[in-house]
Amino acid sequence: MLPTTRLTVLAMFISLYAIPGCRHKPPPQRELLPIPGSHAAVADRVIRPAFDKSPMDMIYYPVDYPVLKMSGKTSQQPIARVIYSRPEKNGRVIFGNVVKYSEHWRLGANEATEIEFFTDVSIQNKKIRKGRYILYCIPYPDKWTLILNDDLFVWGLRIHSSKDIYSFDVPASTTGDVYEAFTMQFEPGKEGMQLVMAWDNAKAVLPISF
Incomplete structure (x- = not known):
C-alpha cells in the first residue's frame, strides 16, 4: 500500500484534471512571419494597380467568330x-472638347488602336493587303478622316505620319442616343462588312469590301 501522504498528493492531482477549466492548456503557437527578403515578404508589399478607366476590348468579323x-x-x-x-464620357462634351477637331485622335485610349485583316480587303477602291495596322482618326464636325499606319505598338498619339499608308474620309453623323463609352463594332455591309464607331452623340461608318 502507498503511504498516506503519497495517496493524498495523487488524489489532488487526479481531482485537478477532473475539474473542467482546470486542465493545463498548451501555450498559443506563434504566427510565422515572412522572412525579410523572402518571396512571401515581397508579395505582401506588392502594390496592385487600380482598374483601368479605359478597358481594352476586342471585336471580330464575323461578329460571332x-x-x-x-x-x-x-x-x-x-x-x-x-x-x-474604351474611354467613357463621364458627363463631358467629347467632340470639339475632349477630342479636338482637326487633330489626331487614337480612336480610343492608351495604346494606339489596331486593326488586323486576315485576308485582302478593299476600302474606297483601295486594295489593303492582309496584315496588322494602326488605325487612327482626324475628326471634323461633318466627317472623320481614318488613317491606316504600319508603325505598330505605339503608345497613345506618338504616331509617325510618315508611315501612313492610306486615308479615308467617311461622313460623321449625330445619333439620337448617347454612347457613354467609345464603341467600335463590325456589322454586315452591302459588299462585305462595315466598321461602326460611336461616342457621345457622334457616329461614323467605314465600309469594307472583301
Whole structure:
C-alpha cells in the first residue's frame, strides 16, 4: 500500500484534471512571419494597380467568330479584328472638347488602336493587303478622316505620319442616343462588312469590301 501522504498528493492531482477549466492548456503557437527578403515578404508589399478607366476590348468579323471558334463550328480565320480601349464620357462634351477637331485622335485610349485583316480587303477602291495596322482618326464636325499606319505598338498619339499608308474620309453623323463609352463594332455591309464607331452623340461608318 502507498503511504498516506503519497495517496493524498495523487488524489489532488487526479481531482485537478477532473475539474473542467482546470486542465493545463498548451501555450498559443506563434504566427510565422515572412522572412525579410523572402518571396512571401515581397508579395505582401506588392502594390496592385487600380482598374483601368479605359478597358481594352476586342471585336471580330464575323461578329460571332469567338463563339463559332470555341464551339468548333469553324476552322477558318476571321476576316478582321480590332483591338482598342474604351474611354467613357463621364458627363463631358467629347467632340470639339475632349477630342479636338482637326487633330489626331487614337480612336480610343492608351495604346494606339489596331486593326488586323486576315485576308485582302478593299476600302474606297483601295486594295489593303492582309496584315496588322494602326488605325487612327482626324475628326471634323461633318466627317472623320481614318488613317491606316504600319508603325505598330505605339503608345497613345506618338504616331509617325510618315508611315501612313492610306486615308479615308467617311461622313460623321449625330445619333439620337448617347454612347457613354467609345464603341467600335463590325456589322454586315452591302459588299462585305462595315466598321461602326460611336461616342457621345457622334457616329461614323467605314465600309469594307472583301
